[in-house]
Amino acid sequence: MADLLSVAKLAGVSRATAARAFSTPDLVRDTTREKIFHAAQQLAFRPNKVAQQLRLQTTQMIGVMVPSLDNPVFAEQLQAMEVAARACGYSLIVTTSEYDASRENEIVEEMLRQRVDGLVLTVAEADKSAVLTQLHQETTPCLLVYNPPGNSGFPSVGVDNHAASEAATRYLITLGHQQIGMVAGPLLQSDRARQRYEGYCLAMQAAGLAPSPLIEMPRHTQADLKSLAPHLHGDNALSALICTNDLLAISLIGELQRAGLSVPNDLSVMGFDGIALGKYVYPSLCTVEQPRADIGRAAIHTMLNMIQGERPVLTPLPYVLRKGESVGAPTTRKTPPGISSRSVA
Amino acid sequence: MADLLSVAKLAGVSRATAARAFSTPDLVRDTTREKIFHAAQQLAFRPNKVAQQLRLQTTQMIGVMVPSLDNPVFAEQLQAMEVAARACGYSLIVTTSEYDASRENEIVEEMLRQRVDGLVLTVAEADKSAVLTQLHQETTPCLLVYNPPGNSGFPSVGVDNHAASEAATRYLITLGHQQIGMVAGPLLQSDRARQRYEGYCLAMQAAGLAPSPLIEMPRHTQADLKSLAPHLHGDNALSALICTNDLLAISLIGELQRAGLSVPNDLSVMGFDGIALGKYVYPSLCTVEQPRADIGRAAIHTMLNMIQGERPVLTPLPYVLRKGESVGAPTTRKTPPGISSRSVA
DNA sequence: CTAATCAATGAGATCGATCTCATTTCACCG
DNA sequence: CGGTGAAATGAGATCGATCTCATTGATTAG
Known part of the structure; x- marks a missing residue:
């Protein structure tokens, strides 16, 4: 590959002048500059960034x-x-x-x-x-x-994960949910996920509700229904779930539907991140959108x-609470009404 | 940032020897090498790739x-x-x-x-x-x-898009579909999409079926139900669709479900690419997976x-035809049975 | 003891640009 | 027409590594 020196030679000038023609054209006489550009063209000269990087x-x-x-x-x-x-x-x-x-x-x-x-x-x-x-x-x-x-x-x-998660939780509470859980990948190993869990806990406590222990999935971005099953039945059956990321939420919704459950009728599911695809799936993903x-x-x-x-x-x-079809108001559960209200206390 | 020369000086050797200690340690006496490494450590020496790149x-x-x-x-x-x-x-x-x-x-x-x-x-x-x-x-x-x-x-x-698309189409035909359409982004501007359409046409013709004109969506990765609606009713109503990419397919399925239609009961939808998320949504995406x-x-x-x-x-x-819940056998349509069979001829 | 061999090291060129500083060229003015 | 200052150009150092080739020193064979 042609270098500046060969361009300079062909144009009949020194290296320095050739270099100037490119970096500070004003310092070079018009006719000279023309000669240099022409020579550069002929030789298919292409400045070497590596050399520039070293020098500069x-x-x-x-x-x-x-x-x-x-x-x-x-x-x-x-x-x-x-x-x-x-x-x-x-x-x-x-x-x-x-x-x-x-x-x-x-x-x-x-x-x-x-x-x-x-x-x-x-x-x-x-x-x-x-x-x-x-x-x-x-x-x-x-x-x-x-x-x-x-x-x-x-x-x-980034966004304030803590506040964002609180806001998400409050939103579910506002809709009437009281049994809200949070789902994360293994060991809560990501610092963001941990903050999101803390935000959730705070919002629950602020509303006088008991935060549930974190539900851990074996993988970071793929839901596993078995790990969740115990929390869907009984007195403390959850009516809404927040996932620490959207992939987890979308795959969870898929699994729930596959198991014959309806989202959000049987369970509201909320995500976190706001990936683009979440808007297009059905039900569309309710999530906290990070811009x-x-x-x-x-x-x-x-x-x-x-x-x-x-x-x-x-x-x-600023995060955005993106509403979506995956979250709705809690519905009367299959469990006898009396029990469900008792479980709130 | 410390350079080799300063390391060499501190170690009391020449540049060349210092360089050798790193690139060809065998050529340097053990004791000398130790001195050099020690000096490098002290000066927090970190080789400069830019200089290496220029020289090498x-x-x-x-x-x-x-x-x-x-x-x-x-x-x-x-x-x-x-x-x-x-x-x-x-x-x-x-x-x-x-x-x-x-x-x-x-x-x-x-x-x-x-x-x-x-x-x-x-x-x-x-x-x-x-x-x-x-x-x-x-x-x-x-x-x-x-x-x-x-x-x-x-x-x-890459994969053989032509053959892959033929295979996908044949798969739908094998299931009994006869009214099969293809959905793509605007203007069929991607060469891959064009090959996929050609493969589809060939497979249709080989089965004695008439390929439908391409259905163009206004955007490359986001479905628009209005553009599709005309093809869902009437004598030539489609029973299956192949999308030229998975994002299009997933968003299309979402839109169909949102409109109250069932996938695959009302319409089978197939994708192309095999993105990971396709496996987790419901219905899971039937698609041609590119590895x-x-x-x-x-x-x-x-x-x-x-x-x-x-x-x-x-x-x-090799591509893989990934089966999924978004595709099923064609079902009896809402249109009178006689008409639907007549439309096949 | 000297010559030959080989291992270890150093001096200096090189990669391709830019920059400083000196020098040349040119225009303008008295 | 010579002088002056500005404009244009060139010579050479520099960035940080590697490589070739020469040189030194040590070892060994004759």
Whole structure:
């Protein structure tokens, strides 16, 4: 591939002048510039970014790490990030951690070697993340997405999970639900899920209701009816469920319908995240929508500011309670009316 | 950030020896190597990939362009690509074209400037893609994904859309369907969608049935019942539909159910792509599954071979006809029985 | 004891751009 | 017509690594 030097030679000027023709055209006489452009054209010259990056000590690249692209909430955020970054002349190096801490380490190390200008990460658990602890030693700016800011010491872009979950729970309570449960992936391993559970508990208590213990599913994004069955019958049968993410909610609704139950008549199901597909399934998913595209854009713009040396000022982004057909008012249960009202006490 | 030279100085050796300690440790005396590693540790030395890339004339980076990450079929493929690339020491620069030809050009140009070692692209239409035409001038290896190989002149990883669509259609015919339609996004603008329609037509004709004209939806991944309504009533009312992608199918099923129709009792709906979520919704989506993860992995491994200078040998990957609850045998229609059988002739 | 061999290291060029600083060119004015 | 300042250009250093080739030092064979 032709380099600047060969262009300069062909045009009969020095390297420096050829370089100027591209970076600061005003400093080059019109006729000279023409000659250089013409030579560049002939040689199919294409500037070498790697050389620029080395010389200018900036890569115009942002390293992005998300847990998985199989979850649309991350893919949709990434889509917006890519568009925003490109519009500002930045490229993204995209990686997935698969929720694996050792991979997180390798990935971040690799990106630092690549001298990315900034890191935008979503980690499994911000508070106890080894990789974040180590990043404090570094000068490369780092920004979290979705992870609650907590005490990780890094700025974070996302919604207030705590408040959002409270709002979701209150909404169900307003509709008349009293037996409300929450469903999550295994071990409540994601910090966001934990905050959502806490928000749920608070809202329940504020309404004088007893929060149910968390119902754990064996997988993070796929519901399993067996784990849920015990909570659907008896005195304390649930009338509404909040899932810590939309994939869990959608697959749960599918399983319930497959088992002959009606959503929302037999059970109201609410999600969390607001992935696009939730609007199109039937029943449409009632969920707390995180503005994924806004979050992605905000992450990029905040990161660019941080790269400029500014200290980020971040307010949580607004969540939207998206109503949907998967949630309705509680109906009279199959259990005798007397029992159901007694169970409320 | 500390560089090799400072490490070398601290260790009391030359640049060359310090470099060798990392790249070819055998050539360095044990005691010397220890000194160098120790110095590196003290200075928190981290090799600069940009400098390596410039010197070694390889970036170990692959440029990836997909139309959009909002469609899980691309996100799921990308997830697999990222894991496969990382396992081989490569990074991905990820971009989205948003089905925009001018963006395609900019993106590819940008990646060539970045001196990616290879390009893995999914373009809107491989046959009439300006960017592909221009890429023939370049030496950077280029591989298509999902795009049918056609006469673009580039190797391609994906399934045989033509055959897959034929198989899907035959499956519906085997179940007894005769009035089968196909639904696509606007203008049949994607080359894959066009092949799928052709496959459908062939299978219909082979069975002695008349293919219906394509039913176009105003949007690529979101169904619109109004566009479909005319085909659901009358003598030629359809009993089964194939959608050119899963998002279209899932949203269509939602719309039908919302309108009080039953899938598959009133209408069987089949998708195409095999996104993960299709398995979990109710009714589960009957679809032609493209092995998205396999495709992603194959794309990376093929590209790595191409980078080695090998000429790729590609056989289409096997699709899987995934049965699901959204398709059933045709039922007696509301229209008088005599009419429905007459309409077959 | 000297020559030959091999392991270990260093000096300097190189990758492809940009930047600083010096030098040349040019226009304009007295 | 020479001088002055601005505009245009060039020479060379630089970014951080790797590689070639030369050199040093140690070991061993003759």
